[in-house]
Amino acid sequence: MIIDIHGHYTTAPKALEEWRNRQIAGLKDAAQAPKISELQISDDDLRQTIEANQLRLMKERGADLTIFSPRASFMAHHIGDFQTSATWAAICNELCFRVAELFPDHFIGAAMLPQSPGVDPKTCIAELEKCVKEYGFVGINLNPDPSGGHWASPALTDRHWYPIYEKMVEYDIPAMIHVRTSCNACFHTTGAHYINADTTAFMQLLSGDLFKDFPTLKFVIPHGGGAAPYHWGRYRGLAQEMKKPLLEEHLLNNIYFDTCVYHQPGINLLTDVIPVKNVLFASEMIGAVRGIDPQTGHYYDDTKRYIEAADLTAEERHMIYEGNARRVYSRLDAALKAKGR
Amino acid sequence: MIIDIHGHYTTAPKALEEWRNRQIAGLKDAAQAPKISELQISDDDLRQTIEANQLRLMKERGADLTIFSPRASFMAHHIGDFQTSATWAAICNELCFRVAELFPDHFIGAAMLPQSPGVDPKTCIAELEKCVKEYGFVGINLNPDPSGGHWASPALTDRHWYPIYEKMVEYDIPAMIHVRTSCNACFHTTGAHYINADTTAFMQLLSGDLFKDFPTLKFVIPHGGGAAPYHWGRYRGLAQEMKKPLLEEHLLNNIYFDTCVYHQPGINLLTDVIPVKNVLFASEMIGAVRGIDPQTGHYYDDTKRYIEAADLTAEERHMIYEGNARRVYSRLDAALKAKGR
Numbered sequence: 001m002i003i004d005i006h007g008h009y010t011t012a013p014k015a016l017e018e019w020r021n022r023q024i025a026g027l028k029d030a031a032q033a034p035k036i037s038e039l040q041i042s043d044d045d046l047r048q049t050i051e052a053n054q055l056r057l058m059k060e061r062g063a064d065l066t067i068f069s070p071r072a073s074f075m076a077h078h079i080g081d082f083q084t085s086a087t088w089a090a091i092c093n094e095l096c097f098r099v100a101e102l103f104p105d106h107f108i109g110a111a112m113l114p115q116s117p118g119v120d121p122k123t124c125i126a127e128l129e130k131c132v133k134e135y136g137f138v139g140i141n142l143n144p145d146p147s148g149g150h151w152a153s154p155a156l157t158d159r160h161w162y163p164i165y166e167k168m169v170e171y172d173i174p175a176m177i178h179v180r181t182s183c184n185a186c187f188h189t190t191g192a193h194y195i196n197a198d199t200t201a202f203m204q205l206l207s208g209d210l211f212k213d214f215p216t217l218k219f220v221i222p223h224g225g226g227a228a229p230y231h232w233g234r235y236r237g238l239a240q241e242m243k244k245p246l247l248e249e250h251l252l253n254n255i256y257f258d259t260c261v262y263h264q265p266g267i268n269l270l271t272d273v274i275p276v277k278n279v280l281f282a283s284e285m286i287g288a289v290r291g292i293d294p295q296t297g298h299y300y301d302d303t304k305r306y307i308e309a310a311d312l313t314a315e316e317r318h319m320i321y322e323g324n325a326r327r328v329y330s331r332l333d334a335a336l337k338a339k340g341r
Numbered sequence: 342m343i344i345d346i347h348g349h350y351t352t353a354p355k356a357l358e359e360w361r362n363r364q365i366a367g368l369k370d371a372a373q374a375p376k377i378s379e380l381q382i383s384d385d386d387l388r389q390t391i392e393a394n395q396l397r398l399m400k401e402r403g404a405d406l407t408i409f410s411p412r413a414s415f416m417a418h419h420i421g422d423f424q425t426s427a428t429w430a431a432i433c434n435e436l437c438f439r440v441a442e443l444f445p446d447h448f449i450g451a452a453m454l455p456q457s458p459g460v461d462p463k464t465c466i467a468e469l470e471k472c473v474k475e476y477g478f479v480g481i482n483l484n485p486d487p488s489g490g491h492w493a494s495p496a497l498t499d500r501h502w503y504p505i506y507e508k509m510v511e512y513d514i515p516a517m518i519h520v521r522t523s524c525n526a527c528f529h530t531t532g533a534h535y536i537n538a539d540t541t542a543f544m545q546l547l548s549g550d551l552f553k554d555f556p557t558l559k560f561v562i563p564h565g566g567g568a569a570p571y572h573w574g575r576y577r578g579l580a581q582e583m584k585k586p587l588l589e590e591h592l593l594n595n596i597y598f599d600t601c602v603y604h605q606p607g608i609n610l611l612t613d614v615i616p617v618k619n620v621l622f623a624s625e626m627i628g629a630v631r632g633i634d635p636q637t638g639h640y641y642d643d644t645k646r647y648i649e650a651a652d653l654t655a656e657e658r659h660m661i662y663e664g665n666a667r668r669v670y671s672r673l674d675a676a677l678k679a680k681g682r
Contacts, residue, residue, distance in 0.1 A: 144527075151490070151527040186485075186492040191544035191579050195568045196537035203532035223575075227536045227568035233604025234564075237630035237641040238532050263574025269610045289578035300578040 001341065002304065003325040003332070004058070005139075006176065006222055006258050006282030007066035007107075009096055010073075011053040013045045016095065020074070023088065027080050039091060046099055053286055055106055061304050063283070065336075067329065068096050069110040069141050073189055075180035077146035082116040082123055089114035089127050097135040108332060109137040110176065113164075115146040117153070122163035132171050138331040139220075140168070142175040144201050149184030149193055156201055157208030165214050172330045174218035174256070177201040190288035198226025202255070206239055206247070211254045218254055218328055220280065224261035224270050232273045248275070256328055258282035259303045259320065262289055267306035276316045280324050281307060342682065343645065344666040344673070345399070346480075347517065347563055347599050347623030348407040348448075350437055351414075352394040354386045357436065361415070364429065368421050380432060387440055394627055396447055402645050404624070406677075408670065409437050410451040410482050414530055416521035418487035423457040423464055430455035430468050438476040449673060451480040451517065454505075456487040458494070463504035473512050479672040480561075481509070483516040485542050490525030490534055497542055498549030506555050513671045515559035515597070518542040531629035539567025543596070547580055547588070552595045559595055559669055561621060565602035570614045589616070597669055599623035600644045600661065603630055608647035617657045621665050622648060 019039040026033025058066060070092030077085055089112050096109045111131035113124040131137040142164060145151050154160040156177070168175055182193035198221050211217060221228070228235060236247055244250045256278050261267050271279060282303065289300045298305055307320055326333035360380040367374025399407060411433030418426055430453050437450040452472035454465040472478040483505060486492050495501040497518070509516055523534035539562050552558060562569070569576060577588055585591045597619050602608050612620060623644065630641045639646055648661055667674035 149492070151525055153527070155527055184492055186494070186496055186545070187541055188544045188548055188579075191547065191576065192537075192541045195540050195572060195575075196533075199536050199540075199568065200528060200533045203529045204527070206532065207529055224571070227540065227571060230565070230568060230571035230607050230610060231536060231602060231604075233602070233607060233634065233641050234536075234630055235532065236636075237603055237632050237634065238529075240632045240635075241630070261572060261574070262578055263572075263614075265610050265614050266571050266574060269571060269606050273604075273606050289575055289582070291578050291581045293574065293577065294581075295577075300574050 001065065002063045002321045003281060004063045004066040004283050004285070005220065005280045005325050005329070006260060006284045007054060007068045008071045008284070008287065009068060009092070009099065010071045010286050011049045012071065012095060013041050013049055015039060015041050015045070016091070019091070020088065023084065024079055027084065036087065036091065041095065043098070043102060046095070047102055050099055050103060055103065057285055058106065061302050063304065064106065066107055067110050067139060067332065068099060068107045070096055070112040072141065072178050073181040075112050075143065076148070077115040077143055077180065078117055078148045078183060082114065082119045085114040085116045086127065093127065093131050093135065097137070100136070108335060109135055110139040110141060111137045112141050113143070115143050117146045120163070121161055125163060125167055128164070128167055132173060132331070136335060138329045138335065139173050140175045141178040143179050144177055144197060145179050147183070148180060149182035149187045155204040155208065157204055157210045165217055168218070169214055169216055172216070174220055174328050176220040176222055178222055194223055194288070195226045198223050199228060202226060202228040202235070205251060205255060206235060206244065207242065211251070218256065220256045220258060220328070222258045222260055222282070222284070224259065224266060225257035225274070229257065229270050229273045252278050256280050256324070259307060260284045260301070261306070262300040262303070263293070264306050264309060267303065267310050271310045271312060276312070276319050277324060279320050280328065281321045342406065343404045343662045344622060345404045345407040345624050345626070346561065346621045346666050346670070347601060347625045348395060348409045349412045349625070349628065350409060350433070350440065351412045351627050352390045353412065353436060354382050354390055356380060356382050356386070357432070360432070361429065364425065365420055368425065377428065377432065382436065384439070384443060387436070388443055391440055391444060396444065398626055399447065402643050404645065405447065407448055408451050408480060408673065409440060409448045411437055411453040413482065413519050414522045416453055416484060417489070418456040418484055418521065419458055419489045419524060423455065423460045426455040426457045427468065434468065434472050434476065438478070441477070449676060450476055450478040451482060452478045453482050454484070456484050458487045461504070462502055466504060466508055469505070469508055473514060473672070477676060479670045479676065480514050481516045482519040484520050485518055485538060486520050488524070489521060490523035490528045496545040496549065498545055498551045506558055510555055510557055513557070515561055515669050517561040517563055519563055535564055535629070536567045539564050540569060543567060543569040543576070546592060546596060547576060547585065548583065552592070559597065561597045561599060561669070563599045563601055563623070563625070565600065565607060565611050566598035566615070570598065570611050573614045593619050597621050597665070600648060601625045601642070602647070603641040603644070604634070605647050605650055608644065608651050612651045612653060617653070617660050618665060620661050621669065622662045
């Protein structure tokens with residue numbers, strides 16, 4: 001079985017964006033604020049957007065199951081206040097839940113949290129609990145920078161985030177560290193802010209000792225870990241100067257990298273440098289890079305091709321495609337086993 | 342000949358730091374402000390710090406010449422106002438000039454600019470001109486984020502920076518895009534801010550069309566280009582979606598990457614993905630990562646070893662060590678030729 005741990009509902013029906021635009025307009029002019037009930041998306045609408053897009057490509061490429069979360073770039077945690085984010089997160093998570101209900105063999109949910117800049121993260125717990133208990137979601141996306149490119153929150157090692165971590169440990173769910181659209185004109189969203197955030201989060205975790213407090217906490221750093229694997233020698237050296245344990249011991253019982261690296265040499269480096277047990281298959285399809293690579297004639301984000309061509313044994317490939325995902329996302333494993341998969 | 346294009350005077354005599362601390366204290370209490378003449382560093386002081394450190398390691402490792410600029414992390418452009426930066430830059434550049442005078446076979450200068458947040462970059466021109474004309478410097482360091490991690494300046498493609506670019510073109514000197522110490526607690530300086538800045542700068546240049554206005558402008562993106570080579574497929578794909586030319590044509594006549602990547606797999610990827618004509622030898626020694634890699638028994642930043650072990654022809658290695666540096670830093674080439682080298 002091939003599990004893609006990183007997919008967002010980037011193809012949601014247009015009605016969702018229209019409702020969101022009205023919600024944003026309503027922040028200035030309450031008369032324009034829509035009711036939740038005014039958002040009407042039918043099961044057929046959902047089926048259509050999935051069958052024509054993600055599910056079609058999964059079948060073409062040979063992926064079986066996607067861990068599916070709301071569109072990252074649309075999370076826009078900085079808009080409005082906590083209540084704005086809470087309503088928006090609830091709507092987006094529910095849509096992913098409905099997709100998982102409609103295509104139970106192919107999608108399972110991961111939650112966006114109703115984060116809001118400067119607001120205590122424990123306000124996110126209710127949505128998190130609903131998504132895990134009622135929706136059967138198997139992970140969350142955690143945004144280390146709700147400001148969207150101004151980086152005004154404490155580092156991930158700060159006690160600020162502990163309420164979330166306590167719940168993650170209680171439910172044994174991992175968090176993917178994932179920012180959303182950049183509001184800072186210096187940072188292109190998918191070309192700089194995403195990759196920088198991955199690198200920043202990795203370095204925050206390296207600099208601290210968070211996993212002494214939470215030995216079973218699990219983070220997935222997407223986009224192949226940002227710059228971390230490419231600069232693995234730098235990070236080993238910096239850890240050494242900080243008198244930290246070797247990275248294998250210091251971080252790699254708790255941190256995992258996905259395979260959203262869109263060319264063969266990058267995947268080769270990732271699987272060469274990072275222990276295979278820490279690499280999880282993903283494509284972030286349909287996402288930032290949607291074109292066909294003229295050098296290969298295949299989609300840039302068809303990452304399965306790179307894993308197939310990498311210097312890996314069949315057993316290692318199985319770990320990347322399925323084994324690691326079942327271990328890291330234990331609730332996914334339980335859900336699959338309950339269905340005899 | 343082996344030319345290391347990226348060295349900072351990280352080992353300057355303690356008196357420099359003490360003078361700087363007094364300068365900073367003087368911003369609050371003018372009585373504490375030191376005169377420039379109170380900074381006294383003898384030639385012997387300079388000789389000692391260089392002979393015991395950079396020059397010793399260059400000889401041990403087999404590098405002949407280093408392009409030498411003031412310590413990047415100490416540039417601290419956010420401190421005080423333009424005049425504060427102007428005085429500080431003048432002092433730091435003069436020290437590098439004196440080192441180059443004392444060791445003319447081994448060091449040649451590159452300038453730090455007296456940037457200051459919110460101040461027009463053209464205020465840097467006088468220092469730049471002095472360094473090129475009087476000191477014989479062959480390049481500059483340009484900080485895309487004088488705020489130090491708050492990213493409040495326009496992108497590098499903005500006309501804001503054009504006065505610097507016009508001078509760079511006039512003198513045919515390249516700029517290394519190099520930030521300094523992070524004032525934002527989210528970003529570790531050498532583990533996140535440096536690498537993020539490289540990635541950010543690359544993406545800014547990719548998103549724009551700066552080299553249409555300045556076809557001969559040259560930038561060096563240090564630290565192996567941040568995350569760019571590792572995610573080269575992502576960047577090729579993003580450029581494609583933006584209807585830009587292929588990266589070879591769009592950027593690689595103007596952008597170069599150094600080899601400050603501190604492990605073999607990273608250098609292998611860099612030299613595999615990026616055309617050899619765009620890769621310049623560098624170590625940033627003595628810099629961020631000073632230890633010995635237990636996996637190899639050699640210094641992490643002894644990057645010559647990785648170049649030696651990479652899959653390159655003798656001709657390609659010569660380009661990385663010398664040929665590219667002479668082409669990109671044309672004033673270096675002229676200075677060497679004037680000495681019959």
